[in-house]
Amino acid sequence: MERTLVLARHGQSDWNLKNLFTGWKDPDLTEQGTAEAIAAGKKLNDMGMKFDVAFTSDLQRAQKTCQHILDGVGQSDLTTYRDLALNERDYGDLSGLNKDDARKKWGEEQVHIWRRSYDVPPPGGESLKDTAARTLPYFITDILPQVMAGKSVLCAAHGNSLRSIVMVLDRLSREEILEVNLGTGVPIIYKFNADTTIASKEILG
Numbered sequence: 001m002e003r004t005l006v007l008a009r010h011g012q013s014d015w016n017l018k019n020l021f022t023g024w025k026d027p028d029l030t031e032q033g034t035a036e037a038i039a040a041g042k043k044l045n046d047m048g049m050k051f052d053v054a055f056t057s058d059l060q061r062a063q064k065t066c067q068h069i070l071d072g073v074g075q076s077d078l079t080t081y082r083d084l085a086l087n088e089r090d091y092g093d094l095s096g097l098n099k100d101d102a103r104k105k106w107g108e109e110q111v112h113i114w115r116r117s118y119d120v121p122p123p124g125g126e127s128l129k130d131t132a133a134r135t136l137p138y139f140i141t142d143i144l145p146q147v148m149a150g151k152s153v154l155c156a157a158h159g160n161s162l163r164s165i166v167m168v169l170d171r172l173s174r175e176e177i178l179e180v181n182l183g184t185g186v187p188i189i190y191k192f193n194a195d196t197t198i199a200s201k202e203i204l205g
């Protein structure tokens with residue numbers, strides 16, 4: 001499959017299950033998260049997907065998701081690059097706090113602004129704009145050239161690092177990206193035209 005990019009948010013993590021802000025903390029996948037990652041690999045395998053290279057973050061929930069997907073398509077030993085440019089948005093002082101407790105403390109609206117606004121960072125952490133400022137340069141210098149060389153590329157990362165990439169690929173405005181939430185373990189398959197525009201997008205839900 002030529003010029004293919006598969007984005008996959010990691011499967012459910014321990015802290016997703018406990019409803020905690022996670023960011024750069026490094027919890028493992030839950031059993032359900034492992035099952036989601038294995039199911040993602042199976043779906044990709046069923047459609048005959050083969051990858052040429054894979055990218056993931058510096059955090060184990062994404063790395064393990066990446067490996068489960070590669071195992072699923074029969075490519076366990078594929079070259080995989082790990083880089084913290086693909087890490088989740090740093091949640092700063094909110095990291096480790098329960099999301100409902102945070103709503104009680106700061107109010108529903110403030111917490112929503114921290115979680116989904118484009119450029120308001122949580123205290124001590126990164127906004128989506130800050131996340132994009134480190135994720136997109138890496139995407140452009142390391143990931144996109146592989147896709148445009150005609151390869152099939154897997155990128156297993158996080159809700160917000162991937163939202164920053166989706167925002168560019170889907171040409172979404174700062175307002176439109178607020179509504180975008182990526183499912184855990186759900187692969188999104190992009191095919192690119194030769195001029196880097198998007199030929200097709202498929203969400204393997």
Ligand SMILES: O=C(O)[C@H](O)COP(=O)(O)O
Nearest residue numbers: 020021022023088115159
């Ligand atoms: O870091 C986290 O807590 C989650 O992975 C993403 O959280 P969000 O949906 O609150 O941005």
